[in-house]
Amino acid sequence: MMPIEIHMFPCLNDNYGFLLHDKESDLTATVDTPEVEAIMEALSQKGWTLTHIFNTHHHADHAGGNLAIKAATGCRIVGPKADAARIPGIDELVEEGDEFFLGDHPVRVLDTPGHTRGHVVYYLPEDEVAFVGDTLFAMGCGRLFEGTPEQMWSSLQKLMKWPDNTVIYCAHEYTQDNARFALSIEPNNKALVDRARLVDIARAINEPTIPTTLGLEKSTNPFLRPTSQEIAINVGMNDGNNKDTDLVEVFARIRALKDSF
């Protein structure tokens, strides 16, 4: 099996669009529909015919182009069962544990509530890539618009079970801001300091910082690091020596601090 082809391109102010193409079956999916014109242009540039939309969640910068793109291409829309009523044009309802195929490529669905009630992510284990929408960002995670810290921490822990080399495509270029915040609560994390420097260099020449890998996120993303003593201390939890530190509470405090950063 040939690896899935992935084409990433900027949409709107700070979103990314993603096309997945399986050459053997000639199937092409877009992950979400942030911007109709940018997606149609990317399809025509690549010479690919859209067959599927994989929606992660209902927000307008993710599902707002569904109906126009479906009308233009006749594609089928796959989206979260838990939020079917808010996914325009949805045809196939998926949920935790579902596996479907794009050509010969298995695509696994995980429910990751927190940012919204019905967020899903799409994981292609054979290709070692994942499309995580607004659940996980490079050095960040989605805001808790409709969920609790407990839900989001539980969602992120599911992603943390993937192999470290899993390539992660998140939906926004928030990395530089996220790095500044991460440094404010874990300034002695050398991997984080090094990464933040590379991110600054990339952004200075307008290079994307996406995709990332799970391993890199585990070592630098504060939202995956409530076990860090330095972070626990800096969010005011305890002296950092308490083995029973409540990870959900640390996570909740990180999220609250970031919201007002």
Ligand SMILES: [Zn+2]
């Ligand atoms: Zn969103």
